[in-house]
Amino acid sequence: MRTVIFRTIAPYLAALMVLFSIFVLLRGHNEPGGGFIGGLIAASAFAIYGIACGVAAVRRAISFHPMTISGFGLFLATVSGLPSLFVSQPFMTSQWLYIHAFGVEVPLSTPMFFDIGVYFVVVGAIGSIALGLEERESD
Amino acid sequence: MPLFGPEATLFAVLAPFVAAIFAPAVTRHLKHNAAWVLAIVPAVVFLHFAGLAGLVAQGAVFAPSTDWAPSYGLTLSFYIDGLSSLFALLISGIGTFIVLYSGGYLKGHPHQGRFFSFIFMFMGSMLGLVTADNLITLFVFWELTSITSFLLIGFDHLRMASRRAALQALVVTGGGGLALLAGFLLIMGLTGEANMSAVLASGDLLRESGAYPVVFLLVLGGAFTKSAQFPFHFWLPNAMEAPTPVSAYLHSATMVKAGVYLLMRVQPVLGDTELWTFVLPLFGGTTLIVGTLLAVRQTDLKLMLAYTTVASLGLLVMLTGTSIDKAIEGAALYLFAHSLFKGALFMVAGTIDHEAGTRDITRLGGLRKAMPITFAAACLAGLSMSGLPPFIGFIAKEYLYEGIWGEGGASALLTATAVVGNALMLVIAAAVALRPFTGVKVETPKHAHEGPILLIAGPVVLSILGLLFALTAHWTGETLIGPTVGSILGEAHALNLHLMPTHIGAPLFLSLITIALGVALYLRLDALRHAMFRLLQAIGWGPDKGFDQAIAGIVSLSTGVTRIVQGGRLQVYLVLTFAVTALALLVPPALTGSWPQVPSVPDFRFYEWTVLAIAAAGLVAVLTARTRLTAIVSLGIQGFAVALIFMLFGAPDLSFTQFMVETLSVVILALVMTRLNLAPRDHRRVVHRVFDGAIAIAIGFGFGALLMQITELPFDSKLSDFFAEYSRAIAHGRNIVNVIIVDFRGFDTLGEISVVMVTGLAVLALIRVRPRRQREDVAPATEQPVKPAIKHKEAAS
Numbered sequence: 001m002r003t004v005i006f007r008t009i010a011p012y013l014a015a016l017m018v019l020f021s022i023f024v025l026l027r028g029h030n031e032p033g034g035g036f037i038g039g040l041i042a043a044s045a046f047a048i049y050g051i052a053c054g055v056a057a058v059r060r061a062i063s064f065h066p067m068t069i070s071g072f073g074l075f076l077a078t079v080s081g082l083p084s085l086f087v088s089q090p091f092m093t094s095q096w097l098y099i100h101a102f103g104v105e106v107p108l109s110t111p112m113f114f115d116i117g118v119y120f121v122v123v124g125a126i127g128s129i130a131l132g133l134e135e136r137e138s139d
Numbered sequence: 140m141p142l143f144g145p146e147a148t149l150f151a152v153l154a155p156f157v158a159a160i161f162a163p164a165v166t167r168h169l170k171h172n173a174a175w176v177l178a179i180v181p182a183v184v185f186l187h188f189a190g191l192a193g194l195v196a197q198g199a200v201f202a203p204s205t206d207w208a209p210s211y212g213l214t215l216s217f218y219i220d221g222l223s224s225l226f227a228l229l230i231s232g233i234g235t236f237i238v239l240y241s242g243g244y245l246k247g248h249p250h251q252g253r254f255f256s257f258i259f260m261f262m263g264s265m266l267g268l269v270t271a272d273n274l275i276t277l278f279v280f281w282e283l284t285s286i287t288s289f290l291l292i293g294f295d296h297l298r299m300a301s302r303r304a305a306l307q308a309l310v311v312t313g314g315g316g317l318a319l320l321a322g323f324l325l326i327m328g329l330t331g332e333a334n335m336s337a338v339l340a341s342g343d344l345l346r347e348s349g350a351y352p353v354v355f356l357l358v359l360g361g362a363f364t365k366s367a368q369f370p371f372h373f374w375l376p377n378a379m380e381a382p383t384p385v386s387a388y389l390h391s392a393t394m395v396k397a398g399v400y401l402l403m404r405v406q407p408v409l410g411d412t413e414l415w416t417f418v419l420p421l422f423g424g425t426t427l428i429v430g431t432l433l434a435v436r437q438t439d440l441k442l443m444l445a446y447t448t449v450a451s452l453g454l455l456v457m458l459t460g461t462s463i464d465k466a467i468e469g470a471a472l473y474l475f476a477h478s479l480f481k482g483a484l485f486m487v488a489g490t491i492d493h494e495a496g497t498r499d500i501t502r503l504g505g506l507r508k509a510m511p512i513t514f515a516a517a518c519l520a521g522l523s524m525s526g527l528p529p530f531i532g533f534i535a536k537e538y539l540y541e542g543i544w545g546e547g548g549a550s551a552l553l554t555a556t557a558v559v560g561n562a563l564m565l566v567i568a569a570a571v572a573l574r575p576f577t578g579v580k581v582e583t584p585k586h587a588h589e590g591p592i593l594l595i596a597g598p599v600v601l602s603i604l605g606l607l608f609a610l611t612a613h614w615t616g617e618t619l620i621g622p623t624v625g626s627i628l629g630e631a632h633a634l635n636l637h638l639m640p641t642h643i644g645a646p647l648f649l650s651l652i653t654i655a656l657g658v659a660l661y662l663r664l665d666a667l668r669h670a671m672f673r674l675l676q677a678i679g680w681g682p683d684k685g686f687d688q689a690i691a692g693i694v695s696l697s698t699g700v701t702r703i704v705q706g707g708r709l710q711v712y713l714v715l716t717f718a719v720t721a722l723a724l725l726v727p728p729a730l731t732g733s734w735p736q737v738p739s740v741p742d743f744r745f746y747e748w749t750v751l752a753i754a755a756a757g758l759v760a761v762l763t764a765r766t767r768l769t770a771i772v773s774l775g776i777q778g779f780a781v782a783l784i785f786m787l788f789g790a791p792d793l794s795f796t797q798f799m800v801e802t803l804s805v806v807i808l809a810l811v812m813t814r815l816n817l818a819p820r821d822h823r824r825v826v827h828r829v830f831d832g833a834i835a836i837a838i839g840f841g842f843g844a845l846l847m848q849i850t851e852l853p854f855d856s857k858l859s860d861f862f863a864e865y866s867r868a869i870a871h872g873r874n875i876v877n878v879i880i881v882d883f884r885g886f887d888t889l890g891e892i893s894v895v896m897v898t899g900l901a902v903l904a905l906i907r908v909r910p911r912r913q914r915e916d917v918a919p920a921t922e923q924p925v926k927p928a929i930k931h932k933e934a935a936s
Contacts, residue, residue: 017530024795027870029881030880032874032876035880035881037796040800040803043803047806051517067903070896071896074892074893078889081885081886092885093294109871111882111885114888115880118888121895124881124896125319125896125898125899129808129902129906130905132903133811134810135336
């Protein structure tokens with residue numbers, strides 16, 4: 001599978017897919033998309049990059065162990081449920097904050113951080129399975 | 140919450156637990172002298188309950204309560220009446236001396252601090268058990284005493300015998316505890332009350348209920364295992380593997396009496412029925428005789444005492460089981476007397492062991508000069524145990540004889556049992572108190588000398604108390620025993636206690652017979668022991684052996700079941716899972732005839748037909764694929780077609796996800812395939828193909844039918860309408876699916892992503908496992924498509 005064409009194009013393709021996955025993640029609240037699907041796209045980006053350039057390259061590129069990323073996601077998702085406790089509302093009640101910056105209104109919300117957490121969990125878990133399988137293939 | 144008065148009971152119960160935390164640190168600094176400091180805790184607790192006991196004697200009943208988990212209706216409520224106050228005094232009072240004794244007994248032991256910690260944990264649990272009002276709280280403390288007992292019996296955990304004894308005690312008492320929990324739940328269901336005080340006020344409700352026998356048996360299951368009644372008595376002698384302070388405290392004075400406590404506690408609501416007055420005396424009496432006979436057979440001081448403890452518990456159960464006022468008086472008195480003399484005698488036995496190096500009576504003798512104070516304490520306690528005047532044991536025996544004599548029915552049998560049991564008890568008491576000290580001096584492993592103050596304080600004080608309480612019999616009856624009897628009977632009871640019998644009657648003559656019989660048997664003790672030894676050898680089997688057989692049976696049963704159910708072949712697992720699912724889907728409609736109606740051919744547009752055709756083509760491609768890799772990729776065709784269908788019918792999110800899942804599963808399956816070095820082609824025999832195909836078709840058909848049946852139901856749009864209306868208004872999002880996932884049902888999602896992560900970890904672990912014999916089992920020719928997974932599993936194992 002390691003043709004020159006594939007190896008040349010894979011890094012760009014993977015980068016585009018990761019970018020697209022973030023776009024899908026962030027638009028999720030109003031348009032089709034969200035953390036799950038975004039995470040799957042990013043995980044397949046890593047899988048493709050791994051097949052083309054080897055697992056070691058992917059591991060270097062993402063710096064952290066995929067399972068660490070997954071754990072961080074779970075942590076982020078859990079923590080995003082906490083702010084509501086400070087305003088005496090039940091765990092995971094959504095909180096919204098509107099920030100005006102550069103003349104644009106940016107809505108920030110706890111569900112968004114929750115969704116980002118979901119994204120990381122999926123990227124990490126699926127990515128580590130894929131990378132684990134690819135790695136065994138090469139040894 | 141005040142620091143004094145009944146409300147402080149919570150602190151009194153918690154104090155030992157706090158002491159348990161600090162005990163190791165204190166012991167590290169003060170060595171064995173830490174006992175002096177630590178003993179202050181139970182002493183203060185004792186003072187607390189002593190203060191309450193004065194008020195209880197005047198008829199007061201306390202029920203202080205603190206919220207624990209209010210949402211579940213759980214409260215930390217206590218109930219202090221005569222019975223619990225007597226028990227609490229015994230636990231904290233004897234506990235004080237046990238702590239001192241432990242200081243001397245385990246002097247220099249590297250884990251003395253840990254030992255103190257365990258003892259305090261037990262003390263707190265036991266105090267909680269006897270003062271708890273809420274049934275669930277009571278149960279929790281009940282099991283805590285089992286657990287702490289496990290820790291203490293297994294304290295010397297390097298010895299196999301200790302570990303076995305600890306485990307045995309835990310299995311027996313813990314198992315009984317589960318029966319008790321069931322019994323408590325039934326009681327709560329029947330009476331609608333969660334508190335013992337309220338249950339006790341329910342009168343005849345439980346007795347008249349149809350479930351009475353069940354409640355009775357379940358409660359009995361808890362009480363009999365805890366209080367070592369025949370045939371569950373075997374764990375108690377084995378528990379003598381524990382250090383002597385533990386034997387003196389848990390396995391004679393307090394914990395084993397928890398079962399008796401429970402029976403006495405529920406006597407007002409469960410007692411005085413035909414079942415009660417038959418079963419309890421029967422088992423109690425049997426335990427009494429069996430216990431004393433087995434005690435006679437022993438030569439080890441601790442084991443002799445242990446078996447008489449079993450016997451005494453039997454006597455208490457027998458007396459409680461009569462539900463006769465006078466007999467209950469005897470039971471309460473005997474319970475009190477037993478804790479004092481048995482605690483003292485155990486500590487005497489431990490002191491002898493500690494100072495002389497052995498506790499085998501055939502290797503002991505003539506220690507009276509070397510250990511005069513211990514000898515004196517042993518004599519006082521022994522006299523009380525023998526039931527001789529002027530000791531509390533004598534009064535107890537007088538009252539219990541009076542209680543069971545001449546009551547008609549099985550009275551004669553009960554009296555005979557009690558007389559024989561007490562006579563044998565006298566034999567043991569004399570043997571323990573006299574044999575090691577009198578006669579010719581025997582050379583002992585250690586050069587014997589008097590024990591230090593820490594060791595002799597306990598036995599001396601407890602044995603003297605046995606005398607003092609008897610001399611002040613009137614006061615004892617009024618303040619301690621009277622209120623206890625009142626609680627057991629469930630009505631106020633005035634007890635006028637006399638040291639000397641007020642009249643010359645049957646009890647006195649029965650006492651004389653007991654003493655005469657006992658002395659006669661003591662003189663022939665060695666012959667008696669040999670006779671018992673031969674008898675037991677002839678029988679050959681005992682519940683102790685039975686326990687081992689039962690455990691071995693359970694182990695081999697579970698091994699057998701595991702071998703059948705968990706054969707280790709993933710192929711079998713998959714076939715079973717799919718076959719059972721297919722049956723679950725197909726059998727109910729086949730039985731009830733509720734098949735869905737055959738739908739009419741829908742009015743699809745041509746591109747919709749095209750998508751369906753692609754899906755079908757994908758299936759054909761899977762079935763006709765020449766290699767496995769092709770089959771896996773072809774499966775993706777069908778998946779993408781389904782994703783297209785979702786898209787066409789207005790579920791973009793679902794379709795999007797389906798595309799990605801399909802892609803990733805093809806990638807991962809292909810990776811697994813290549814990773815496992817399988818033969819590229821599928822070489823199943825035709826029979827197997829047909830069989831697997833049949834299962835596949837059945838499950839597909841079943842799911843199809845199920846889905847069609849569901850869609851036949853009228854669609855309830857309540858939820859959809861709710862989400863459509865509020866996802867924008869409340870959650871500020873237009874994508875309903877996403878809003879549901881991250882906001883409305885966010886908590887579910889949190890659970891799901893946790894599962895995703897754990898699954899990832901598990902798969903990673905499986906991948907990382909290296910095969911033990913790499914390459915040895917290369918795929919044979921007759922492989923089947925589920926084989927990749929099997930290979931995987933085999934590699935993992």
